[in-house]
Amino acid sequence: MEVILEVNGERHSVVPSGRRLLAVLRDDLELLGTKLACGEGACGACAVLVDGRPVNACLLLAEAAVGHQIVTIEGLSVGRAHAVQEAFVAEDALQCGYCTPGQVVSATALLERTPAPTREQIHEAMAGNLCRCGAYPKIERAILRAAGSA
DSSP states (O other), X not given: OOEEEEXXXXXXXXOOTTOBHHHIIIIISOOTTSOOSXXXXXXXXXXXXXXXXXXXXXXXXXXXXXXXXXXXXXXXXXXXOOHXXXXXXXXXXXXXXXXXXXXXXXXXXXXXXXXXXXHHHHHHHTTTOOOTTOOHHHHHHHHHHHTTOO
């Protein structure tokens, strides 16, 4: 059955066939910024925004996203890098870069609901995003920079 997904402000007709949103984004829409890592919702590498909230796309059936606004890492930058992306670069919070799209998406959601977060709020909001390289201090600084608190 064909469904319409709204991704990054555009409507896309897809046939999800019981697949996860992550597979539809990567395989059908060729949005490769959202990463597959654990496939169990434990690492946050596949985080996307669904109605402004971070969601692990590896857990969400694509059909469940119908009628919701989905934003991937590609959808954050319109014409130029998003402020959070710029802050990650400025603070060298990238390391290997594999977790970065999910980190940026989750940080963006945090800053949209809490424009001046405390370090505790950052730690809480980012708890679902793992970084195997251990760039957590740089990620925290990047979020504070994006918030204008660095």
